[in-house]
Structure formats: structure tokens, C-alpha cells
Amino acid sequence: KTVTYDFNVTWVAANPDGLYERKVVGINGQWPLPVIEVDKGDQLVVNMYNGLGDKTSSIHFHGMFQNGTNDMDGPSMVTQCPIPPGSSFTYNFTVNQNGTYWYHCHTENCYPDGYRQALIVHDKDAPFANDYEEEFTVTMSDWYHTLTEDIAPSYMSLYNPTGAEPIPNSFLFNDTLNVSIPVKPNTTYLLRLINIAAFVSQYFYIEDHTFKIVEIDGVYTEPTEADTLYIAVAQRYSILVTTKNTTDQNFPIVTVADTVLLDTIPSDLKLNNTNWLEYSKSAPYPQADIQVAQAQDLVPFDDITLVPSDGMPLLPEPDIQINVTVIMQNLMNGYNYAFLNNITYTAPKVPTLYTVLSSGNLATNSEIYGEFTHPVVLNHNDVVEIILNNNDTGTHPFHLHGHNFQVLDRQPPVGPNFYSNLNGGNPVNYDSSNHTTFPSVPARRDTFVLPPYGYFVIRFVADNPGVWFFHCHIDWHLAAGLGMLFIEAPTQLQERLSIPEDHYQACRAAGVPYEGN
Numbered sequence: 290k291t292v293t294y295d296f297n298v299t300w301v302a303a304n305p306d307g308l309y310e311r312k313v314v315g316i317n318g319q320w321p322l323p324v325i326e327v328d329k330g331d332q333l334v335v336n337m338y339n340g341l342g343d344k345t346s347s348i349h350f351h352g353m354f355q356n357g358t359n360d361m362d363g364p365s366m367v368t369q370c371p372i373p374p375g376s377s378f379t380y381n382f383t384v385n386q387n388g389t390y391w392y393h394c395h396t397e398n399c400y401p402d403g404y405r406q407a408l409i410v411h412d413k414d415a416p417f418a419n420d421y422e423e424e425f426t427v428t429m430s431d432w433y434h435t436l437t438e439d440i441a442p443s444y445m446s447l448y449n450p451t452g453a454e455p456i457p458n459s460f461l462f463n464d465t466l467n468v469s470i471p472v473k474p475n476t477t478y479l480l481r482l483i484n485i486a487a488f489v490s491q492y493f494y495i496e497d498h499t500f501k502i503v504e505i506d507g508v509y510t511e512p513t514e515a516d517t518l519y520i521a522v523a524q525r526y527s528i529l530v531t532t533k534n535t536t537d538q539n540f541p542i543v544t545v546a547d548t549v550l551l552d553t554i555p556s557d558l559k560l561n562n563t564n565w566l567e568y569s570k571s572a573p574y575p576q577a578d579i580q581v582a583q584a585q586d587l588v589p590f591d592d593i594t595l596v597p598s599d600g601m602p603l604l605p606e607p608d609i610q611i612n613v614t615v616i617m618q619n620l621m622n623g624y625n626y627a628f629l630n631n632i633t634y635t636a637p638k639v640p641t642l643y644t645v646l647s648s649g650n651l652a653t654n655s656e657i658y659g660e661f662t663h664p665v666v667l668n669h670n671d672v673v674e675i676i677l678n679n680n681d682t683g684t685h686p687f688h689l690h691g692h693n694f695q696v697l698d699r700q701p702p703v704g705p706n707f708y709s710n711l712n713g714g715n716p717v718n719y720d721s722s723n724h725t726t727f728p729s730v731p732a733r734r735d736t737f738v739l740p741p742y743g744y745f746v747i748r749f750v751a752d753n754p755g756v757w758f759f760h761c762h763i764d765w766h767l768a769a770g771l772g773m774l775f776i777e778a779p780t781q782l783q784e785r786l787s788i789p790e791d792h793y794q795a796c797r798a799a800g801v802p803y804e805g806n
């Protein structure tokens with residue numbers, strides 16, 4: 290079936306933390322934004338009208354592979370022109386995946402202004418479909434009282450030599466605070482957890498309860514018991530929670546901000562957020578958040594140990610190995626701050642996808658895309674391995690568009706919490722001679738955390754012709770250039786992709802020098 294959403298995007302007012310009313314990006318006059326819900330196999334159509342007046346825009350459907358529809362992926366100047374105020378753009382693609390996703394604006398720093406929400410693909414054939422009674426979607430997010438356009442420049446400026454990221458004003462749960470999830474005793478529920486934040490990772494636990502992880506980033510996993518999760522921005526977990534045989538008490542659902550990411554912690558910033566597994570409205574609500582541990586004392590579940598239920602084995606030795614190193618350094622020019630192998634990703638004048646389509650035989654030559662986009666051309670069906678080393682003290686959740694990837698290795702924890710140690714102040718780079726075995730059925734996901742001063746190794750197959758962004762999902766870091774492009778199977782892409790006329794109209798309206806082909 291076809292599921293159609295008409296999105297009239299305008300500024301509206303909202304006060305989700307009860308502390309401050311500000312303008313946010315609304316859809317059809319509303320905020321929080323509508324959750325997109327589809328079934329596998331549906332055709333999803335989103336007609337977007339940009340009524341913001343003063344801002345360009347675009348939508349990315351995070352985690353959707355867009356196989357055959359690269360032009361519907363959404364990142365501005367990668368696969369489309371930014372949609373100018375007063376213009377429309379239609380996203381139209383087949384949903385061939387299951388699970389928990391989200392959508393967000395993908396034009397400069399636009400999604401932290403509230404332009405992000407869950408996208409759920411329902412699946413009555415999921416391996417756990419008969420194991421729960423009811424499902425709830427839970428988003429968590431940092432929240433700023435200031436418009437991103439007023440924060441981003443100071444982040445990049447010479448007054449911020451250490452590159453300290455903007456500190457949020459609060460942390461939301463389902464775009465508000467103090468949420469109650471009503472439950473019955475002795476019953477199992479599916480919770481879909483999504484971190485839709487700009488910056489800060491969250492620890493998640495339910496006081497006195499364990500749960501089973503059954504999905505990460507759209508990949509079903511063998512049900513795996515856990516009690517504490519670390520959910521970086523853009524990551525998703527589905528968990529099955531079975532309630533106790535009691536109605537005497539309600540139990541806190543706690544999120545704790547990862548303070549390792551925050552350069553300063555204002556005294557009025559509430560780091561813990563308590564919501565409720567509500568067994569009974571008349572039972573007590575014990576205030577657990579005052580005794581919550583510091584983020585660095587929590588011991589999160591290690592996602593690298595999860596096993597996908599489809600049993601997909603470790604990919605063979607790579608045809609191409611890509612070594613990249615993260616460096617963050619403020620060059621005090623108000624622009625350059627993030628580097629992958631000494632390149633700051635800088636948007637081209639024409640969306641890279643359109644350059645592929647109009648360049649004929651030259652499309653396989655990475656030089657035509659400009660060094661500043663950090664392009665790597667991949668051959669169709671190559672096995673690709675990325676080794677990412679972090680020579681920075683920051684945590685970087687990296688996301689690959691168009692794919693999920695196998696997670697082969699990550700720098701092992703020095704202590705129990707692999708996200709909070711800094712290796713004694715020295716970067717540890719990946720050394721393949723020390724690592725010969727990888728999991729035989731590796732975890733797969735589309736966003737994976739590069740720990741401070743550590744590394745990770747991932748693999749995927751270049752079976753999806755397209756231009757795909759690979760970037761840190763911390764929105765401040767992306768704006769600073771912490772990204773690169775994969776130009777995947779450009780010849781096959783030229784053969785199969787045709788772009789609807791309204792996509793080129795956005796370019797003309799935006800004044801981008803591209804007329805279509």
C-alpha cells in the first residue's frame with residue numbers, strides 16, 4: 290500500500306522542558322512532530338513544503354537503505370539541493386526494511402531545532418512479534434534553548450579554541466519530561482528506544498528490571514539479556530520488558546546523560562531524567578534519580594556481542610581497506626575544526642549525486658568530486674573495510690548512509706565502561722597484527738560509537754549504487770566537517786537512477802548551478 294504524509298513545515302512555539310518557550314520546527318502547525326508509521330513493503334510518500342521562510346531544508350530517513358532511490362536519501366549537497374523557503378519536494382520510496390528508524394532534517398544544523406522524530410516499520414512476522422502485548426516508542430534527546438543558527442557559529446569561532454561543544458539546557462524523553470508508561474503486571478512489552486539528540490549519548494535502565502534486546506538499528510538480534518544500555522545519537526534499540534507480579538510500586542525508567550561528552554556541567558543542568566514504568570497510579574513513585582550513579586560508573590551492555598537473528602556470517606577479506614583517522618583541532622578560522630585524514634568535509638557547489646549522473650565515464654575518477662568532499666569510489670559488490678582511528682578525546686558515533694555494516698572490532702575497554710576511559714591520555718590506533726579473529730556472526734548496525742582515543746573496524750558490501758555519506762552523527766561535528774563520501778558503483782548508478790523533475794526545481798530555486806540532465 291502507499292502511505293502518504295503531507296508535511297507543511299513552519300516555525301511554531303514549544304516549551305518541552307517547562308523552562309523556556311522557544312521557536313521550533315513544526316509540521317502542520319504541531320510539535321512534537323508526527324511519528325511516521327509504515328509496514329514493510331509500503332510505498333512511503335512524504336510531500337514536504339518548506340514554509341520556514343528563512344531556512345533551507347531537507348529530510349533524511351535515517352537507516353533506510355534507499356536501494357534504487359539514492360536521490361530520496363536527503364542530505365543536502367550530497368543527494369539533493371537544499372529545499373528553499375516556498376518550495377516543495379516529494380520523497381517517494383519503497384520501504385524494504387523492518388524495525389526502528391527515525392527521520393530528521395539534513396541541511397546544515399537544522400535537526401536540533403526540533404526537526405526530528407521516530408519512523409517505525411511494523412512487522413507482524415518479526416521473530417518476537419508474538420512475545421509482547423503492546424509496544425511503546427521512546428525517544429530521548431538533548432534540548433537547547435537557543436536556535437542552532439545562534440549556537441553553531443560560536444562553536445566554530447576563535448573564542449572556542451578547545452572545540453567545546455554547546456551544552457544542552459535539558460534532556461527530553463518523548464519530547465517532554467516525566468513520562469509514564471502504563472503497564473500491567475506479568476506482561477511483556479516492546480520498547481523502541483531512539484536517541485534523536487544532536488550531541489549527547491544517554492545511559493538507559495529501568496530500576497530493578499532487566500530486559501532482552503531484540504533489535505538494533507533495524508537489525509533483529511538473538512534475544513539478549515541486558516540491564517543498562519548506552520545509546521548514542523542516532524542509535525536505536527528494541528527491548529522486551531517483562532513486568533513484575535506486583536502493583537505495589539512504580540519503577541523509574543532512568544536516562545543519564547554521558548557527562549564524559551560535556552566540557553562543562555552547569556549547576557542547573559539536570560543530568561538524570563526519571564520516567565515511570567507505571568504499574569498503578571495509586572502506588573508510590575520512588576524518586577530514584579537522586580541516587581543515580583555517575584555516568585562513568587555505569588556498566589553498559591556491549592553491542593559488539595549481539596548476534597543478528599539472520600545469522601549472516603562474517604564477510605570475507607576486504608577488496609578495499611580504508612584507513613581514516615579523526616582529528617579535531619580548531620584552526621581559529623571560524624571554519625576548519627574536524628578532520629578525517631586531514632580533510633574537512635566541505636559541501637560542493639553541486640550535489641555530488643548529480644555530478645555522478647552528469648559525468649559519464651569520468652564518474653569512476655574520484656578527482657572530479659573535489660578533494661574537499663573526501664570522496665572514495667567503490668566498485669560494485671566490493672567488500673569494504675573501514676578502520677577508523679580516533680586521535681581525539683571525543684566520542685564519535687559514526688553513521689553510514691545506505692547500509693548497515695558488520696561491527697568487527699572496537700578498542701577493548703580498559704575499565705568496565707568502554708566509553709569513559711581515555712587510555713591514559715594516549716590514542717590507541719588499530720594494529721591488525723594484534724587482531725586476527727573477528728566474531729563469526731558479527732553484530733550489524735548503521736551507527737557505531739568510536740570511543741575516545743580508540744578505534745573501530747567495520748565491513749560492508751558495496752551492493753547499493755549511490756552516493757553515501759559517512760559521518761559523525763554529533764551534529765556539531767558534522768557541521769565542522771567530520772564526514773566523507775562513498776561514491777558507490779557510479780556506473781551502475783548512472784544506469785539505474787532517474788531523478789524526478791521537482792528535485793531539479795529545488796536546485797533552480799536555490800540558485801544552484803545545475804539544470805538537470
Ligand code: C2O
Pocket residue numbers: 349351364393395523688690758760762
Ligand atoms: Cu541520521 Cu547523515 O544522518
